[in-house]
Amino acid sequence: MGLSATGLGSGMDITSMVNKIVEAERAPKQERIVKNMNDVETNISAYGRLKTSLNTMKDLMYNFRRDNTFAARSTVSSNEETVSASATHLAATGVYSIDVQQLAQSHKLVSEGLDAEEDFGAGQLTLKLGGRTATIDIEQDKSSLLDIVRTINSEPSNPGIQASVINDDSGARLILSSDKTGEDNLISIGVNAIPGSPLEALAYDPVSPTNNMNEMQVAKNARILIDGLASVSSDTNSFSDAIRGVDISVSKLTTAESGPITVRVDEDRDAVKGALEEFVDAYNAFYQVTKALSKYDPDTQQGGPLIGDTVIRSAVSQMRSLFTTPIEGASDSIKTLSELGISTTMEGRLEINDSMLDKQLKQNFSALESFFGGNQGFARKVEETVQNFTGAGGAIRNRESSLGDQRTRLESEQEKLDRRMEDLETRTLKQFSAMDNAMAEMQGQLSAMMNIMPA
Structure with missing residues (x-):
């Protein structure tokens, strides 16, 4: 309510009166919109819970089938x-x-003792490891042994050769190590420099009988x-x-x-049993969701948001049908889930007969893949059944789409109501203000007449 006025002529609280008139007009329409919006949001949330519980089973079966869990x-x-x-x-x-x-061993080379303070001079080193090669430039003013080590290790195209220096009685020794093991990952160091350059002390050719560097560790x-x-x-x-x-x-x-x-x-019987227990838990969680969404409490006389909903009944019915329908192409020893030791209780949940399941896993493990796997197996049928509800064009997705449309319409109704109430407030306030002004004018005229009348 953005407008306000005080009744100067009438003495009335015009703003308060206008607010009450507008609220009286708004209340029944606003109440209906709020109630309908709450119902829509509650149902959207309910279908979301139902969809999530179904998709959990579908995703489990997809992962089991993809990973060949039942042949682990x-x-x-x-x-x-x-x-x-x-x-x-x-x-x-x-x-x-x-x-x-x-x-397996990696290739390692070691140089003779060198002078760590000596400048090796400008040139190029060609590093080879297996089938990978990199050529690095050695600059005249950055050619000490430590400079060369840093240049090798920081070269982006380094094929996988790590350089380091150790010091012993003979001087500083350059160590070159391959980061990969195996006979094919031999280190080769080519030197391109002026004849007699100190850089030649770093050359190594694995097929040459003589080298300036020595093998510290043979590649194996x-x-x-x-x-x-x-x-x-x-x-x-x-x-x-x-x-x-x-x-x-x-x-x-x-x-x-x-x-x-x-x-x-x-x-791997333990892995398979664990996977089956995971599926049973997922189904029972789905079943608990359906009970919570469709229950009726006689004490409070309140029902769940999806009480009487045909989607819930259909989903439960189709899932239960899968548990008892024989799988075509499966081994005669396991054609239904109940033959594996997993059955439906009187309440509607799934339960595992551990002794029966353990017996089947021990005697007929090879039959599990033909029952669960493939495009016609139990796992795939669970995926398809759930997809018919939660996928594009599925019953739940259609309900969610319809509820989304309702929410959009209600939001539009709310906007229209807000605009009408603003218009009503403006008109009513103008009317009361005009009336108040008229009363003020009348009071002014009366006062003037009283002043000119003889006492």
Whole structure:
């Protein structure tokens, strides 16, 4: 209410009177808009909770299917400090012996003793490591051994050679180290300078029988022997798919006394059981949301925001149907969720029969992938069912869109009401002000007449 006036002629509080008239006109319309807006916001929030609980199940099943969780493998090493392993669903179960014959090493070079204070002069150093090359310029006034070390280490195109200096009785020694292990990652240092330049002391060619720098550490591949037959090498201490679906990492050499390390690959029943428990928890959380949104409290005679809503009934019904419908193409040993030991209680929640589930995981683990996986498996059917509700064009998305339209209309109604009330306030205030002015004028005329009348 931006306008105000005091009744100079009438003595009345015109502003207060105008406010009461406007509020009396606004109240019923404002009450309806507020109530409807609250209902819309409550329903939008309710559908949001329902959508989130459904999408949680969909996302779980998508991740399980993408990661092949229901064909998971576990690995156990007899000596984790020497050999560790991990396996994907592609790995065949079995026991493998691993002899670690050699660990991967990086190439290291060391110079003869040098004078750390000497200027090596201008020139170029060409650094090579494996198939990577970089050429760096050495400037005349920045050519001490420490300057060269800084230049090598700060070169953006450095192929992976780290330079450092150690001091011993023979003088300062330049150390060059590869940042990668393996026989293919040999260091090569080419020198382009005037004949006789001190920079030549830093040259190294791995195929040359004579060099100014010496090998401090030979570049080596790691090498393992699998089951006493298959010899496998790697430029790192990791071996990928030396055994199909198994990644092996080695840290120490095995010895004749200790013998080979045993790596066992097995079906990861614990991971699968944990995934199933996660899905059951997600469904039960969804079911609790549906109960909260659609419940009726006889004591308060109040219902949830979505009481009687067909979307909730349909979602619960379709999910329950999935639990009992056989999956085409699945193994005869597991065709429904209930055959796996997961069933619906009288209340409507899911529960796990642990003994039945453990038995199925032990006896029919290989059947899980055909039941859950693929485009026709249980996981995919859960995704599709949820998508029909929460995806574009789904029932919940349609309801949310309709509620969004209602909110927009109510906001428009609120704006129109505010404008009408402002107009009403302005008109009413003008009318009262005009009346007040007229009364003031009449009072002035009366007072003048009284003054001219004889006493």
